[in-house]
Amino acid sequence: MDRLSALLSHFSVSAGLFHSGGYCGVQVIGDVGNDGHLHFLKQGRLELWLPGQGRQVFDQPSLLFFPRPLSHRFQATEADGTELVCASLQFDGGVNNPISRALPDFLQLPLADMPGIQPSLQLLFDEAFQRYCGRLAVLNRLFEVLVIQILRHLMANQSMSTGLLSGLADPQLAPVLTSMHEQPAEAWTLERLARLAGMSRASFARHFHERVGMTVGDYLLSWRVALAQQKLRQGRPMKLVSGEVGYDSPSALARAFRRQTGHSPSDWLKSHLDLTKAVPA
Template sequence: MDRLSTLLTHFGVNAGTFHSGAFCGVSAYGGEQACGHVHLLQAGEVLLKPGNDPELTLNEPTLIFFPRPLAHRLFADESMGTQLVCASLTFDGGSGNALASALPDYLVLKLTDIPELGSTLAWLFKEAFDGHCGREAVMDRLFELLVILLLRHLISRRDQQPGMMAGLADPRLSRALALMHDEPARAWSVAELAAAANQSRAGFAEHFRRVVGQTPLDYLLSWRISLAQKRLREGRPIALIAEEVGYDSPSALARAFRRKTGQSPRQWKAEAR
């Protein structure tokens, strides 16, 4: 069972390349923007100020990943020989969707620490600096592939904070999560999910809560509401959304939606717009 493909079917990533080449000066990104960012330091040095965290000096090839809008600043002067390739990122369903929300505020990874991205990075840098026709379209697709490979890298790691990604990285929980992702409308019981994880009901419930940070049924509610939010953004009728995500009626979905978000679907949609 594929832990990642269903997530990306619902919450695919779209990239837009906006810089490639030498970098000198200051670039500031406000947290009010409706997108995340990827910056690739190909050569030289750059100073990164992420949010309210201390400034970082980066002086070897590095991937800087902001999955959601977050204020940050990049600085370099002529002496640093900085070469950057940058893209904006948007996830289907908005920056608050289940996948984007499960990721850290930002990641700073040396390229040598993520060798599985090596061939994609080499292709992306070649496109960035060779000047072939259609380069930006190719680079956009390569950035999207890069994010997918980065997500694959993250769910192969076990040293994560509680949340969806930690659950997907856990061999015993990943199948239960994938089942909920694949069939959100099904009335899953904890016993059924525990059987899929090959654990006792009590052991599974405790393990799930510790790793994911929610009970299994609370997680199912969160997943359903995230899917409903995406469909509301797309303009789908509330009655059809209710059926797709496992509720008998629009009013039942509205009650669950309000319990999770504090708003009715109509209020949330108006605010999101």
Template sequence: MDRLAALLSSFHLAASVFNAGPLCYSSRHPAQAGMGFVHILTHGSVHLGLADGTQRRFDEPVLILLAAGDAHRLEPGPQGTETLCGSFRFGAGNLCPIYRALPALLVIPLDRLSGMAGLLDLMQAEMREQRCGRQATLDRLCELLVIQLLRYLMDAGEVDSGLLAGLAHSRLTKALIAMHDRPAADWTLRGLATEAGMSRARFASVFRDTVGQPPAEYLAQYRLSLAKTLLRDGLPLDTIADRVGYSSPSALAKVFRRHTGHSPLEWRSADAEASPSGQETRGADRDIPD
């Protein structure tokens, strides 16, 4: 039973490492919706500045995950700083349920990530050697690191609400996987409760308290996110409606209008015009205070 397979298949993950080695000067990262960052301090110290004015200093090897899409700044410490920094995005940007479930800021000392020690050692070895294919290798390893972090967040109980908390729940995860694997199925509260091995009332209560929304609302949101992703991929409306559980393109269009104020084709056109690359961006970046 793979908790992430359907999500990673539907919302493709891509990562890119942009600093691997000494951090010699302050680096600013503007706000960008749907973009996450991983900063690994391997040597020295670093200052982190957030858009809300928060300032933090780290003097020990640490992994910093930022997934709020907010602006931030990294500044090297006085004794030299070595970092491995990358950005990541799921195919649907901030539409992706996984991205929405990530904590805005997470700081994990590297010595707590014993299960990732081999991967982190491999990334650091690649970082310190100028071998052919270095950038592509680091990018692929960064994607693997994000997946490993998702596992860590579920298995270590680092999140107590939202999708990842639901996937960490021994019973709710069965219903969530069923929804993710078969979004077009005619799901009922009874059917989802049966998947979870719970009574309807108990399932509805535990799901709401853990995931943060009722099962029907989560399913509708998931289907809509998947439909938007398929629209971006250029699939025809009848195919999309069939894949996400709507009886016809008109039924899908009705849901789109209710949630977005636009028809599916209007939404796709506006989305493409706002971001030609098909990735959502913010209209105005929020700068970071010095």
């Protein structure tokens, strides 16, 4: 059972390097566009300013992770000896991506607390501070690998108290969530899912809500609609999409879609396409 691959096969993440090396000055990041951001402070001192939260100072190698668009400001002087490697992140599905939604707005961790990522991180720093042929392509792929390893770290350490990653870290809920992710068209019932968890229906429903933060039915609805949104963005017709995500007819999917989003599939798709055109490249 691979808890993350089922998610990532549907909702991938891609990265684009935009800074590597010494850093000095003041820069506002994330004030336009729809990207998240991932920064690795290799050494030195860095001041971070977040809206409404004031100043935070980092003076040890650290991970600074913004899964969703969030304006933030960096500041450092030449005397700080700051070295940063930074990338923008595009989560497939944008704000509807289940992985990015499962993470906090901002996550910071000392790199020393994440031994599992050290080999990839060392390779990232080696590539970032040299001028090897193909370094940009390598760095972008390494950032994508590191996002997955960060997710592994959060699950292994049960760092999330509630939400999707909390559920995937739970030994009883992980097979349930993975099965729903891998087989969204299956006729799932509370009884079938409870059997997968090895629990009674009442205990399973209560435990799922405590760990994931929503009912089993609401989670299955949100997952199916997120998949439907992805397929509609790809230009697939409603008639095919409805069956692929577990609904008997386009009208049944449309009802579920409206319940989840407040919009019909056609209205949602039009607004999504209009927004895509409006966002600068």
